[in-house]
Amino acid sequence: MSEPLNAAEIFGEDVFNDTVMKEYLPKNIYKRLRKTIDEGKELDPVVAEVVAGAMKDWAVKKGATHYTHWFQPLTGVTAEKHDSFISAPDAQGKVLMEFSGKELIKGEPDASSFPSGGLRATFEARGYTAWDCTSPAFVRHDAAGAILCIPTAFCSYTGEALDKKTPLLRSMEAINTQALRLLRLFGNTTSKKVTPSAGPEQEYFIVDREKYLQRKDLIYTGRTLFGAMPPKGQELDDHYFGAIQERVAAFMKEVNEELWKLGVTAKTQHNEVAPAQHELAPIYAEVNVAVDNNQLVMETLKKVAYRQGLTCLLHEKPFAGVNGSGKHNNWSIVTDDGINLTDPGKNPHDNIQFLLVLACILKAVDTHADLLRESAADVGNDHRLGANEAPPAIISIFLGEQLEDVLTQLIETGTATSSKQGEILATGVKTLPDFRKDATDRNRTSPFAFTGNKFEFRMVGSSDSIASPNTVLNAIVAEAFAEACDELEKAEDFETAVHDLIKKYVIEHQRIVFNGNGYSDEWVKEAERRGLPNIKSMVDAIPSLTTDKAVELFAKFNIFTRTELESRAEIQYEAYAKAINIEARTAIDMAGKQLIPAALHYTKSLADTVIALKAADADATAAKKILDEATALVLDAQKALELLEKVTDEGASMEEGREQAVYYRDEVKGAMDALRAPIDKLEMIVDKEFWPMPSYGDLIFEV
Numbered sequence: 001m002s003e004p005l006n007a008a009e010i011f012g013e014d015v016f017n018d019t020v021m022k023e024y025l026p027k028n029i030y031k032r033l034r035k036t037i038d039e040g041k042e043l044d045p046v047v048a049e050v051v052a053g054a055m056k057d058w059a060v061k062k063g064a065t066h067y068t069h070w071f072q073p074l075t076g077v078t079a080e081k082h083d084s085f086i087s088a089p090d091a092q093g094k095v096l097m098e099f100s101g102k103e104l105i106k107g108e109p110d111a112s113s114f115p116s117g118g119l120r121a122t123f124e125a126r127g128y129t130a131w132d133c134t135s136p137a138f139v140r141h142d143a144a145g146a147i148l149c150i151p152t153a154f155c156s157y158t159g160e161a162l163d164k165k166t167p168l169l170r171s172m173e174a175i176n177t178q179a180l181r182l183l184r185l186f187g188n189t190t191s192k193k194v195t196p197s198a199g200p201e202q203e204y205f206i207v208d209r210e211k212y213l214q215r216k217d218l219i220y221t222g223r224t225l226f227g228a229m230p231p232k233g234q235e236l237d238d239h240y241f242g243a244i245q246e247r248v249a250a251f252m253k254e255v256n257e258e259l260w261k262l263g264v265t266a267k268t269q270h271n272e273v274a275p276a277q278h279e280l281a282p283i284y285a286e287v288n289v290a291v292d293n294n295q296l297v298m299e300t301l302k303k304v305a306y307r308q309g310l311t312c313l314l315h316e317k318p319f320a321g322v323n324g325s326g327k328h329n330n331w332s333i334v335t336d337d338g339i340n341l342t343d344p345g346k347n348p349h350d351n352i353q354f355l356l357v358l359a360c361i362l363k364a365v366d367t368h369a370d371l372l373r374e375s376a377a378d379v380g381n382d383h384r385l386g387a388n389e390a391p392p393a394i395i396s397i398f399l400g401e402q403l404e405d406v407l408t409q410l411i412e413t414g415t416a417t418s419s420k421q422g423e424i425l426a427t428g429v430k431t432l433p434d435f436r437k438d439a440t441d442r443n444r445t446s447p448f449a450f451t452g453n454k455f456e457f458r459m460v461g462s463s464d465s466i467a468s469p470n471t472v473l474n475a476i477v478a479e480a481f482a483e484a485c486d487e488l489e490k491a492e493d494f495e496t497a498v499h500d501l502i503k504k505y506v507i508e509h510q511r512i513v514f515n516g517n518g519y520s521d522e523w524v525k526e527a528e529r530r531g532l533p534n535i536k537s538m539v540d541a542i543p544s545l546t547t548d549k550a551v552e553l554f555a556k557f558n559i560f561t562r563t564e565l566e567s568r569a570e571i572q573y574e575a576y577a578k579a580i581n582i583e584a585r586t587a588i589d590m591a592g593k594q595l596i597p598a599a600l601h602y603t604k605s606l607a608d609t610v611i612a613l614k615a616a617d618a619d620a621t622a623a624k625k626i627l628d629e630a631t632a633l634v635l636d637a638q639k640a641l642e643l644l645e646k647v648t649d650e651g652a653s654m655e656e657g658r659e660q661a662v663y664y665r666d667e668v669k670g671a672m673d674a675l676r677a678p679i680d681k682l683e684m685i686v687d688k689e690f691w692p693m694p695s696y697g698d699l700i701f702e703v
């Protein structure tokens, strides 16, 4: 048995949190910093100077030698540039540990190497990182030693956002302002701030590192480009919630320890549906903190796996034929005094404020379904959304029996007078307690589900940042709140006006509500009839960023300018083409240098066997049959390889942009699949001794 962890003792020990601030900062400085953090008051340079000194003293005590502005460029992963605390040597050759307010507030990484979608040319490479004091700084320990990480936003010289954090913070301001307006209408005079919260459930795969290193596809692309299905897949459902095996349990323990020290509330862990697939969920937090924490979760999963001779795969579809990985984004809106606007309470029909919030969310999601879909688009996620696995690419909202019933009453009779209540669930076993069921069952096929007191957006990809989905959610709901408030603030009779507005929104947007099976073909047809968009690929999702409707929405709340949106669309097209190009080149490399040669070695040995059998006057028909079959497949593979080489070269020679991305999706992806087919068949007949890399079975059943 390994040492038990004392979570209470280690939690947050590497975070510059409120307790540390109180201890290290003079009282007045602490108070002023809190005002900035809690109320968004501007930060005084004098305060920053003192905070910087305190942060440095604290970090140095923890062994830190360097600091970094930790930011989230549009690559989707975090970036950092390390600077040490040392000052220039004095006359005696001694150095001091220094860190100024200026260094805390502003950094200047060379922005030219990060994607900007034409926002600035390389000769105007200035980009600034700015301290986001609403997300706490932390000290990270790794092989490089200890380093003080300061969460920051990343902007260009002219103020355009070059990252995922800046728009997120802007969207939080938008929903705060509009939600407060809405609350005031209902007579709330006490809540000072409304914040969206998120709890992302992170799925991932764990494989053995030695085996991983034998697969170029996993190394270069994060997913397998070849691989025949093993005799057993996930059909028995015996992995889901199954007992966690020792090696993975040890891994999870170290992950928890690391995350708890960093103040990340790792809470739930379990096996997922596919073999070797697992999940980690934190306790929900304010979205900007949740976004940073999720980045830390992903980094920590990778780092700890590496240390333990394992590899963590965050790709959305590492293995064909078994489930891929997503990241359910649970989202709610809560006031500083603890009112959850997305909680209906026991009697939703009586809770007019909740019904208005709900109606606004229906309107927001229906109006901007395309944007929400886009926010979950990444290259890997194309293997999940709209492919043959969960969730579907069509956005709809699951409300459940109770709320659906309330809305039906509203539509049919104009008023809702009752709420269905959960019944007592009799277990039928005397020794087990009977308990009250939730008023609503769950629907696992819905991309956007109401789950009691929050909404669960299930489309997000496992490797993606949750910043974009939350930015979009905040923005579209802020817009709906704003439009509702515009109406209601001028109403003479508020009671009647709010009632009419709820009814109007619900009727206008009821098409977005769907409680049935989201995986069925009937739903695809029904959704089409309802006029709901079914956006099957990332390339098709990107245009929704720059529609007039999107530009207007984001401009209204100063979240994105048209230029910023256009640049983001450019970046997405480029990212898509580049990722598929790498996959294609990797497939070419593996097929040409490893897999086809392996098959040829095998055919050679089969030919030798045929000759030897014939010489011994034995029956060579069986050997000859396999030889012919293998030879035919190698020929198919060669042909497919040639075509893939041709289309990949063609794609690479095209100008970057939408057309190139479309070409990669339509031509290159198909050519990759055509190469994979004969090779996967070859894997099934070639002697395992000859096959140059671990099989699916080796990878997912023998961790």
Ligand code: ADP
Pocket (backbone or CB within 6 Å): 197, 198, 199, 200, 201, 268, 281, 282, 283, 284, 328, 330, 331, 332, 340, 453, 454
């Ligand atoms: P599931 O049953 O879908 O696996 P859980 O009920 O365990 O999920 O919760 C999943 C996530 O939802 C957790 O990260 C949890 O902290 C988060 N969550 C719970 N309540 C809220 C809320 N009000 N707002 C946002 N996230 C929440």
Ligand code: MG
Pocket (backbone or CB within 6 Å): 201, 328, 456
């Ligand atoms: Mg979930």
